Amino acid sequence: MLVAAVLALGALFIELDRRRGLERFLPPTVVERVISGDPLRLEGERQTVTILFADLRGSTALAETLAPEQIVAVLNAYLRVMAKCVLDTGGILDKFLGDGLMAIFGALGDPTNGAAAAARAALAIRDRVGRLNEERAARGDPVVRFGVGMHTGDVVLGAVGLPERSDYTAIGDTVN
Numbered sequence: 107m108l109v110a111a112v113l114a115l116g117a118l119f120i121e122l123d124r125r126r127g128l129e130r131f132l133p134p135t136v137v138e139r140v141i142s143g144d145p146l147r148l149e150g151e152r153q154t155v156t157i158l159f160a161d162l163r164g165s166t167a168l169a170e171t172l173a174p175e176q177i178v179a180v181l182n183a184y185l186r187v188m189a190k191c192v193l194d195t196g197g198i199l200d201k202f203l204g205d206g207l208m209a210i211f212g213a214l215g216d217p218t219n220g221a222a223a224a225a226r227a228a229l230a231i232r233d234r235v236g237r238l239n240e241e242r243a244a245r246g247d248p249v250v251r252f253g254v255g256m257h258t259g260d261v262v263l264g265a266v267g268l269p270e271r272s273d274y275t276a277i278g279d280t281v282n
Contacts, residue, residue, distance in 0.1 A: 150264030150277075154217040156224040156256055157281050158197065160188045160231055161206025163251040172248070181205055184250060187238050191230035196223045200275055210276050213263055221258050228254040257281075 162184055169177045188207055192199050197209040209227065212220015231254055239249040259280030265272040 150262045152260055152262050153213060154220075154258065154260050155213050155263070155276060155280070156211040156217070156221045156258040157261070157276060158192065158209045158211060158224045158227055158254065158256045159203075159206060160192075160209075160228075160252065160254045161203070163253055165205040165250055168248055168250060180248060180250065183238065183242075184235060184252070187234045188231050188252075191227050191234055195227040195230060197227055201273065208281075210261075210263070212258075213276075217258065221256075224256045224258075228256060 162181070165177070165181065168180065172180070185202060185205075185207060189199050189202075192207070192209040195211075197211045198213055200208040200210050209224070211224040211227070212218075231252070235252050242249045257280050259278070261276040261278040261280050263274070263276050265274050266277065267273055
């Protein structure tokens with residue numbers, strides 16, 4: 107009886123750890139789908155999605171005036187705000203790209219809803235980064251301009267890389 111309880115508790119901790127790992131990058135609806143056993147097609151699947159890119163403008167010039175530790179703190183402050191906007195609107199945080207990020211919307215549902223969600227994310231980024239800039243300026247900290255772009259079209263979603271280390275990402279002209 108004790109062994110069964112320990113095994114059940116161990117399985118629960120493993121699932122919680124797995125869930126936390128997935129929730130760092132995926133919206134809750136996608137995490138539920140994966141955990142319930144609905145696999146993502148790793149070999150690739152054509153879908154219509156909306157890709158959102160958000161990046162900081164002038165961060166290279168800023169990096170020339172700050173210590174490396176300071177620029178990392180600045181980048182993290184902005185990227186965390188932008189990533190939260192993506193996740194809060196149902197996007198999949200695909201990757202961080204230096205001073206920006208790439209997100210996928212509509213990958214596991216209606217592409218029209220994905221485009222609308224991406225637009226909501228872009229507006230949220232505009233508002234929240236604007237507030238962050240106001241807060242930073244009031245403290246005398248450097249502020250950074252930013253840009254957001256979106257494109258809807260067909261991509262192939264799948265795993266790219268080595269079998270031991272791959273990224274689940276979107277590939278195609280829509281991304282470029």
